[in-house]
Amino acid sequence: MRRRERPDFFPPNVCPINAKANTFYGIMFDAGSTGTRIHIYTFVQKSPENLPEVEGEIFESVKPGLSAYADQPEKGAETVKTLLDMAIDAVPPHLWKKTPVVLKATAGLRLLSEEKAQALLSEVKEVFEESPFLVPEDSVGIMDGSHEGQLSGQNQQTVGILDLGGASTQITFLPRFEETLKETPGDFLTSFEMFNSTYQLYTHSYLGFGLKAARLATLGALNMEVVDGQMFRSSCLPKQLEAEWHFGGVKYRYGGNKEGETGFKPCYLEVLKVVRGKLHQPDEIRGSSFYAFSYYYDRAADTNLIDYEHGGVLEVRDFERKAKEVCDNMERYNSASPFLCMDLTYITALLKEGFGFRDNTVLQICNM
Structure with a gap:
């Protein structure tokens, strides 16, 4: 993998502790x-x-x-x-x-x-x-959803924050342009004071768009009454796979498309239905840089896109490249996780089609 230099606006991942009397x-x-x-x-x-x-x-x-x-x-x-x-x-x-x-x-x-x-x-x-x-x-x-992103702000930075949990996903950044404030839904903005100035922070939590909730949505099982023994299938899963998975206190049966297509292209079409047109896309983030946490980190580390201990710097296109590699070779990656193809494809679609990031948007992937 081509090694990327850390941009100047990303501080080092070092937090020294200097105990003093105060x-x-x-x-x-x-x-x-x-x-x-x-x-x-x-x-x-x-x-x-x-x-x-x-x-x-x-x-x-x-x-x-x-x-x-x-x-x-x-x-x-x-x-x-x-x-x-x-x-x-x-x-x-x-x-x-x-x-x-x-x-x-x-x-x-x-x-x-x-x-x-x-x-x-x-x-x-x-x-x-x-x-x-x-x-x-x-x-x-x-x-509540509006507060989740506020705890992730970098002390002296104005880069954005992306957090991908199991049930929800959050985006937080400090808008630079008045146009962004005008075009943003009111409940996506929250005011805060710092250094005697008032700022408008863009922050929103999308419930149901976390990684595990997205798996259910891709399978067509989210927010529905699950009948005992009902099987949910996807082209994002290995063809011969049949297994059970527990989430939110419910047991789900899932498997691959035994007779249909598998691989990145059909998987991406499935995942697109989950994210396309569902999330707000502020124009200014397309050229911005973001910190990304939680499942962004986990899946990048699982597939050696970043160092497990120290994280790393990626572009959005790196997730897509790895998703194609995994989805088109599912037999090779099946031992890691049967959901690996689906997860990477969802992350790709969420970043590109959901939030509207460019392929070359820089992400600092961190553990938190």
């Missing part, structure tokens, strides 16, 4: 549909007149996500406790009672019934209250 900490849990992630942030206030700065971060994750424990909320909370034990080791004991801990859940819990979601959150809140950390009143909750 250091304090914050613990943030991101409870997504496919996994729960803990971010232990170190802040340093260099002078009383200045705002604290992020000095370092410790990150870890567990799978599956909390929504997988919809019927076993206590077990779901145990996964959070396992991660929280890391924070106990990372934060100095004399700062425990001053260190806030917060968990925000995203699309995975929004797909559950309110009763099951609240049962999970109650168990998590109990884990927090039994810990030595500071537990704010609103420490546990479900974020």
Whole structure:
């Protein structure tokens, strides 16, 4: 693969921790549909007149996500406790009672019934209250779609953010042109203040357009009553494949087109039905550069497009090239994941036909 140079506007993936007397900490849990992630942030206030700065971060994750424990909320909370034990080791004991801990859940819990979601959150809140950390009143909750992208902003950068979860996908960027603001739906914009100025941030979460939800949509199984034993087939899957898959508390049977076509071209036509005309396409992003997280990272790393440890810089066309390679040689890649062709094709279609990115749009693929 041709190696790309990192553009100047992408900072290095290094977060040194420099403990000082004026250091304090914050613990943030991101409870997504496919996994729960803990971010232990170190802040340093260099002078009383200045705002604290992020000095370092410790990150870890567990799978599956909390929504997988919809019927076993206590077990779901145990996964959070396992991660929280890391924070106990990372934060100095004399700062425990001053260190806030917060968990925000995203699309995975929004797909559950309110009763099951609240049962999970109650168990998590109990884990927090039994810990030595500071537990704010609103420490546990479900974020609405407009807030998901706001937590991903780069401190001094104006590049955009793309996040692809299991149930939803998010896009966030700071518009540069007045025309973008005029043409954007009102609920896609949110105002925030920084350095005594007010900014309009473009941020939206598309529920049902995460990677796993897109699999169901491609199979024709999303938002439908599944009859026991019903089989869903796709040209994006190996011909002889027949298997079962659990998502959102439902069991699905799926397989390849035994008699029909398989490969990238028929698969792309299937996936196009899922994304074409369904997402807003702001013109200015076509020439912009974005950070991309979660399943963008996972699938790029799974297929050696990027380094697993450090991520890498790709163009949109790299996902399409790899999708063609995998889909047209499914037998060779079947052991990795039966959904690999479908996933890469969906990512390609989402970026090009969904959001409207150009083939040469630069993406910094990061783990988060």
